[in-house]
Amino acid sequence: MRGLKDWIAQLRILDPKRVKIVKAxxxxxxxxxxxxxxxxVKPRRPFPLTHxxxxxxxxxxxxxxxxxxDYRKLDKExxxxxxxxxxxxxxxxxxxxxxxxNTSGWTYKWLxxxxxxxxxxxxxxRCIRIIKGKKVIIYDIHGGVYCINDISKLDTRSLLWLSxxx
Amino acid sequence: MMYYPSAQDMHESIRRTISAMLVSDEEIIxxxxxxxxxxxxxxxxxxxxxxxxxxxxxxEGKVLEETWLKDVNMATLKAHxxxxxxxxxxxxxxxxxxxxxxxxxxxxxxxxALINDLTLNAIPASEIKANLGKELRLRxxxxxRAILIRLLxxxxxxxxxxxTAFTISIIARILGLLPPYLxxxxxxxxxxPRSNFNLLIEIxxxxxxxxxxxxxxxxxxxxxxxxxxxxxxxxxRLKLYEKLQFLxxxxxxxxxxxxxxxxxxxxxxxxxxxxxxxxxxxxxxxxAMASIGVILVTMSPWLTLLALLPIPVSLIGSTLYRxxxxxxxxxxxxxxSDMISILSESLSAFILVRSLGxxxxxxxxxxxxxxxxNTANIEVFKYEQKFWPAIGLSFTLSSLLVWWFGGLQVLRxxxxxxxxxxxTSYMWSFYGPINDLLSQVRSIPMVTTSSxxxxxxxxxxxxxxxxxxxxxxxxxxxxxxxxxxxxxxGVHYALRGVSLRIKPGEHIxxxxxxxxxxxxxxxxxxxFYEPQRGRVLIDGVDIRDVKLEALKRQIAIVMQNPVxxxxxxxxxxxxxxxxxxxEEIIAAAKAANAHEFIMKLPEAxxxxxxxxxxxxxGGERQRxxxxxxxxxxxxxxxxxEPTSSLDAIAEREVSKAIENxxxxxxxxxxxxxxxxxxxxxxxxxxxRGIIVEEGTHAELLRRNxxxxxxxxxxxxxxxxPIPMPIRRRKP
Ligand SMILES: Nc1ncnc2c1ncn2[C@@H]1O[C@H](COP(=O)(O)OP(=O)(O)O)[C@@H](O)[C@H]1O
Ligand SMILES: [Mg+2]
Numbered sequence: 001m002r003g004l005k006d007w008i009a010q011l012r013i014l015d016p017k018r019v020k021i022v023k024a025x026x027x028x029x030x031x032x033x034x035x036x037x038x039x040x041v042k043p044r045r046p047f048p049l050t051h052x053x054x055x056x057x058x059x060x061x062x063x064x065x066x067x068x069x070d071y072r073k074l075d076k077e078x079x080x081x082x083x084x085x086x087x088x089x090x091x092x093x094x095x096x097x098x099x100x101x102n103t104s105g106w107t108y109k110w111l112x113x114x115x116x117x118x119x120x121x122x123x124x125x126r127c128i129r130i131i132k133g134k135k136v137i138i139y140d141i142h143g144g145v146y147c148i149n150d151i152s153k154l155d156t157r158s159l160l161w162l163s164x165x166x
Numbered sequence: 167m168m169y170y171p172s173a174q175d176m177h178e179s180i181r182r183t184i185s186a187m188l189v190s191d192e193e194i195i196x197x198x199x200x201x202x203x204x205x206x207x208x209x210x211x212x213x214x215x216x217x218x219x220x221x222x223x224x225x226e227g228k229v230l231e232e233t234w235l236k237d238v239n240m241a242t243l244k245a246h247x248x249x250x251x252x253x254x255x256x257x258x259x260x261x262x263x264x265x266x267x268x269x270x271x272x273x274x275x276x277x278x279a280l281i282n283d284l285t286l287n288a289i290p291a292s293e294i295k296a297n298l299g300k301e302l303r304l305r306x307x308x309x310x311r312a313i314l315i316r317l318l319x320x321x322x323x324x325x326x327x328x329x330t331a332f333t334i335s336i337i338a339r340i341l342g343l344l345p346p347y348l349x350x351x352x353x354x355x356x357x358x359p360r361s362n363f364n365l366l367i368e369i370x371x372x373x374x375x376x377x378x379x380x381x382x383x384x385x386x387x388x389x390x391x392x393x394x395x396x397x398x399x400x401x402x403r404l405k406l407y408e409k410l411q412f413l414x415x416x417x418x419x420x421x422x423x424x425x426x427x428x429x430x431x432x433x434x435x436x437x438x439x440x441x442x443x444x445x446x447x448x449x450x451x452x453x454a455m456a457s458i459g460v461i462l463v464t465m466s467p468w469l470t471l472l473a474l475l476p477i478p479v480s481l482i483g484s485t486l487y488r489x490x491x492x493x494x495x496x497x498x499x500x501x502x503s504d505m506i507s508i509l510s511e512s513l514s515a516f517i518l519v520r521s522l523g524x525x526x527x528x529x530x531x532x533x534x535x536x537x538x539x540n541t542a543n544i545e546v547f548k549y550e551q552k553f554w555p556a557i558g559l560s561f562t563l564s565s566l567l568v569w570w571f572g573g574l575q576v577l578r579x580x581x582x583x584x585x586x587x588x589x590t591s592y593m594w595s596f597y598g599p600i601n602d603l604l605s606q607v608r609s610i611p612m613v614t615t616s617s618x619x620x621x622x623x624x625x626x627x628x629x630x631x632x633x634x635x636x637x638x639x640x641x642x643x644x645x646x647x648x649x650x651x652x653x654x655x656g657v658h659y660a661l662r663g664v665s666l667r668i669k670p671g672e673h674i675x676x677x678x679x680x681x682x683x684x685x686x687x688x689x690x691x692x693x694f695y696e697p698q699r700g701r702v703l704i705d706g707v708d709i710r711d712v713k714l715e716a717l718k719r720q721i722a723i724v725m726q727n728p729v730x731x732x733x734x735x736x737x738x739x740x741x742x743x744x745x746x747x748x749e750e751i752i753a754a755a756k757a758a759n760a761h762e763f764i765m766k767l768p769e770a771x772x773x774x775x776x777x778x779x780x781x782x783x784g785g786e787r788q789r790x791x792x793x794x795x796x797x798x799x800x801x802x803x804x805x806x807e808p809t810s811s812l813d814a815i816a817e818r819e820v821s822k823a824i825e826n827x828x829x830x831x832x833x834x835x836x837x838x839x840x841x842x843x844x845x846x847x848x849x850x851x852x853x854r855g856i857i858v859e860e861g862t863h864a865e866l867l868r869r870n871x872x873x874x875x876x877x878x879x880x881x882x883x884x885x886x887p888i889p890m891p892i893r894r895r896k897p
């Protein structure tokens with residue numbers, strides 16, 4: 001009999017101490033796990049919004065290499081390599097300030113300041129997702145995604161703008 | 167003695183005949199009147215049901231038919247076109263007992279259910295009578311006034327707010343009465359004598375003060391009313407919602423989603439409007455009419471008489487108007503819906519419209535209906551012109567009369583100019599409340615209907631309740647159905663004496679034509695409904711004695727079209743287990759063959775699935791549901807046609823997931839595709855609510871019965887060799 005327990009036992013959970021990311025190339029990494037080197041590995045977040053620290057590595061042929069419960073526990077260099085790649089695969093600018101939200105017809109036009117610069121985008125009225133009461137994800141009409149990491153740290157003017165859509 | 171349903175009009179002589187017929191300890195349970203006779207002509211016959219026998223009597227009291235209940239197996243209704251028959255299946259054969267028209271169908275459905283309760287379901291007559299009594303009491307309570315009183319009782323927690331609102335509005339009303347009076351003084355003491363400058367200032371200051379105070383009072387009143395509104399609707403809606411969470415599925419069979427939503431939204435809204443604005447303004451209107459009436463009479467009884475003249479005119483006029491205007495408005499409404507219906511038809515059937523090339527005809531038809539709508543609008547306008555100007559004129563005439571006679575009195579110095587101005591101004595503010603009161607009174611029937619609709623839900627019996635001696639049970643997974651009979655409507659039995667034993671860990675397949683009762687069987691296991699007769703046992707314990715929570719925790723069901731909550735995939739899977747870890751979620755998804763497709767989504771496990779899970783395909787949704795069931799780790803697993811809405815590839819994916827899911831658990835798989843049943847231990851064949859065959863796949867094929875026929879029908883195309891064109895190959 002194979003129950004859920006066996007399935008859990010089969011998951012390959014990696015020890016961050018034994019994982020080294022040696023190279024980053026746009027959206028793939030070369031990773032050394034327990035002394036073995038894997039080329040062109042695709043890191044993926046199974047929970048990109050709720051647990052962004054959780055990463056699964058896939059080989060080129062989509063076979064799973066292993067699971068990293070918290071990539072932040074990697075050594076500094078590995079972590080920097082990995083984050084560079086993750087920032088490409090999960091491009092979610094951090095909103096620092098909301099400058100304005102204007103309605104026009106059925107949509108809302110936002111002007112915001114992010115860590116990647118000032119940007120304007122357009123959303124529908126249902127465009128906000130709140131994660132664990134703290135993090136806010138904003139989806140624009142075309143599939144762009146923006147993120148407010150901690151809503152309580154937002155300034156009052158931005159909060160006022162945001163409350164229009166919450 | 168109780169008559170049910172309504173036979174109060176029964177003639178005294180028949181009553182005597184009946185009581186003479188009864189044997190000792192025989193008592194009447196129900197009497198109903200048919201509307202079609204044995205010779206299939208219009209006329210009445212009585213059906214008399216006692217705890218022992220069933221009679222059919224002519225209007226004169228002649229016994230046309232008599233059957234002992236102990237001979238009856240079960241009762242049913244047969245519906246022909248425009249005529250229904252009550253049929254008894256007795257030991258002596260089938261009897262057509264009584265004819266009636268479809269308008270009586272509901273009454274006789276109830277009677278059939280009663281007969282079956284007495285015979286098939288063997289419920290004691292005393293219990294049945296007690297329940298009937300409850301129903302009758304409910305019906306009696308439904309008087310209009312009783313409902314209004316119940317509504318007021320519902321307001322009890324809010325009386326302080328209501329009292330505040332009333333007090334404020336009374337004060338505001340009284341303040342509102344002052345200005346005309348001050349105006350009279352202004353005219354008589356200041357303007358006409360052209361003196362008293364100080365008084366001018368005082369009066370203007372007073373007018374300003376009154377206005378400011380009214381403004382403040384009105385703001386407070388609006389706030390109090392808002393609070394009252396919100397609290398009231400909160401209470402109503404929450405109570406309804408709570409009730410809806412616990413009602414049995416039978417309730418949801420009877421009411422459509424739309425009708426439930428409209429009760430929670432618009433019916434509550436209407437009642438709220440009545441209980442707050444409506445009731446307040448009615449009381450205020452009465453107070454205003456009385457007080458202004460007194461003021462008018464004290465100022466001048468004769469002029470008051472003139473002022474009252476148009477009131478009967480407008481009362482009669484508006485009653486007449488309402489009576490005849492309704493047809494114009496109904497026509498307007500009908501034509502509007504005609505127009506909408508063709509619009510929606512062309513949207514929903516647009517492929518048909520296009521493929522038949524009917525576009526231009528649809529346009530012509532739409533234009534025609536627009537025309538008819540416009541015509542109806544113009545007719546409403548024309549009709550209204552016949553009424554309102556006449557009524558308006560009567561008010562103008564009477565006010566002119568007041569000016570004429572009042573003016574004469576002023577000229578003769580019998581009345582001051584100020585008093586006359588004040589009088590006319592009071593007069594106009596007398597008319598407002600009358601109209602208002604009338605329209606409020608007219609809205610009462612709608613309010614009582616809305617309340618009835620709401621109380622209907624609040625009064626609904628919870629069919630499935632937890633018995634006080636219900637226990638927590640750790641299941642091993644043995645299931646037994648013992649002579650289970652079940653009907654949704656009391657007339658047609660979906661299960662007829664099903665007996666079935668399933669060992670722990672056994673895999674059972676259930677097949678049968680659609681409508682044979684397969685889904686019903688598993689719904690009883692989950693206690694969505696209660697069987698009318700027989701018992702369902704798990705590990706030898708009647709499921710009525712198992713805590714509902716324990717039952718739901720240890721049984722999982724995967725349905726044909728699983729519905730997901732509009733939250734993330736991870737959250738949906740985690741519904742299977744409290745505090746599931748991320749690894750458990752991933753492992754469950756892997757076992758359910760879902761991990762791969764989930765990881766291909768940009769937001770992976772954090773992807774929201776959309777309303778009812780619409781953003782996922784059928785097979786994907788199915789696999790998420792299976793992952794949820796896996797994480798739940800139930801002892802008993804029910805799969806109700808898990809693959810029948812999937813294509814072949816998706817079916818294969820889901821089948822793999824099912825294999826992982828069913829290992830080591832008692833499993834009931836209902837399958838349309840017999841290929842899904844390859845690995846089960848035993849197959850049950852249901853037909854019209856009866857188990858007709860049982861055995862392994864091979865045994866059933868050998869028996870050459872229903873299973874064989876179902877099997878052949880499904881694989882017809884495959885068993886016969888497909889003729890292939892012979893191709894000549896060149897050497
Ligand atoms: N909610 C319901 N209300 C009334 N009748 C129902 C309801 N569900 C099923 N039935 C009737 O009960 C019978 C058995 O239905 P069901 O158990 O769904 O059949 P199956 O799953 O074998 O197709 C059918 O005649 C069906 O019309
Ligand atoms: Mg079914």
